[in-house]
Amino acid sequence: MAYEVEYERLVARTYDSVYAVIRDSSGDSAFYRSMAEETGGPLLELGCGTGRILLDSAETGIECVGLDASNEMLEVLREKNPPENISLVHGRIEDFDLGAGRFP
Numbered sequence: 729m730a731y732e733v734e735y736e737r738l739v740a741r742t743y744d745s746v747y748a749v750i751r752d753s754s755g756d757s758a759f760y761r762s763m764a765e766e767t768g769g770p771l772l773e774l775g776c777g778t779g780r781i782l783l784d785s786a787e788t789g790i791e792c793v794g795l796d797a798s799n800e801m802l803e804v805l806r807e808k809n810p811p812e813n814i815s816l817v818h819g820r821i822e823d824f825d826l827g828a829g830r831f832p
Contacts, residue, residue: 740800743778757784764790767832774821779805779814786814793826795819 761784764771769790776782776794778801786792795817796802802816817824
């Protein structure tokens, strides 16, 4: 178990630098941001990780909810001091419940 936690922590701490090389040039973040602007929110990102896409979408001012199963990924995101229009939820995609929350 300790090995798994350390591995997850290492992945969380290096995620942004790895994805800067392999994904940033794809335009995926800009695509999702435009979708958020088009719908007007609120926005739900499943598997938000360290916030690579969620933070960009939140710059629009739209209310955003990020869900992730990894406490370590969410901790890295919290260290980035996300804006107040972001709410973070620790949970698994298979069984989360956001109550009455609805997302276009």
